[in-house]
Amino acid sequence: MRTLLLLLALTGVAGADPQPQPPQPPLWDAELRLGYGFEMIGGDNMTAAHSAPMTIEGIAAYAINDDPWLYGYGGFVIEAVDRNSIGGTAGLQLGAGNLRARLGGVYLFAPLSLYGLNASGGICRRMTASIKACGDLAITEYFAGKDLADGHAVTQVQLVLGMVIDGT
Numbered sequence: 557m558r559t560l561l562l563l564l565a566l567t568g569v570a571g572a573d574p575q576p577q578p579p580q581p582p583l584w585d586a587e588l589r590l591g592y593g594f595e596m597i598g599g600d601n602m603t604a605a606h607s608a609p610m611t612i613e614g615i616a617a618y619a620i621n622d623d624p625w626l627y628g629y630g631g632f633v634i635e636a637v638d639r640n641s642i643g644g645t646a647g648l649q650l651g652a653g654n655l656r657a658r659l660g661g662v663y664l665f666a667p668l669s670l671y672g673l674n675a676s677g678g679i680c681r682r683m684t685a686s687i688k689a690c691g692d693l694a695i696t697e698y699f700a701g702k703d704l705a706d707g708h709a710v711t712q713v714q715l716v717l718g719m720v721i722d723g724t
Contacts, residue, residue, distance in 0.1 A: 580724035581625045581651060589613040589717035591694060599708030605630060608712045609635035617649055625651040641703070642666050645674065654679050662696055664703070670710075672698035680720065690718040 577619040603700035615631035630646040644696030647660015664670040697708040 559614065561660075576628065581619070581622075582620045583689070585617050585627075585632075585720050585722035587615045587617070587718045587720045589615065589690075589692075589716050591714035593694075593712060593714030597708060597710050599705065604631065607638065608714060609639040609641075610637045611635055611714065611716070613645065613716075615645065617637070618647040626660040627651065629658070629660065633664065635664065639703075641668070644668070647674070656680060656690070656692075658692075658694075660664055662698070664698075664701070666701035670698045670701035670703045672696050672700075672710075676716065678716070686722055688720040688722065690720055692716040 585588075589612070591611040591613070593608050593683055594605055596603055596605045598604075600648070603623055612634040614632055615629050619627035619629040620626055620628050628646075629647040629649050631644065633643045633645050635641045641664040643662065643664035643666070645660055645662045647656045655677070657675075659675050660673070662672045662674050674694060674696045676692040676694035678690055680688040680690040682688050692715075694712075694714045694716045696712040696714070698712075699705060706715065
């Protein structure tokens, strides 16, 4: 009887996973983002700051590497309040736990064109099994396009809030 109890105990201990595995990050996600902040317009040795347009973005991301978790993303951008425009964005997103960082390009094509680079970083918090709330600090530098005066650039700094649905 003691031998049977000893075998059962050893089998239970040997079969138990000593370190629970952390959940795998999702292979894809879709996000709706809303951002607002300020922008600085520079050129001709002068800089002026004022409120930036509100941005609305819809982005889809798909994992392209799993160590580290690297995603390619793309989607639409709408600017409203002070400047009305529509365009697209694409780039790379690095995810590590609840933290993330993005680097990409922005192209606004209507009514006039703007070309720029965007970098953002922030944190996400899981709300349900497949929904996360995220907050990012984003910086966008528009450096070319018909909506810029010659020799000028526009730098936007925004707080961006997002809701993410992922494929977990």
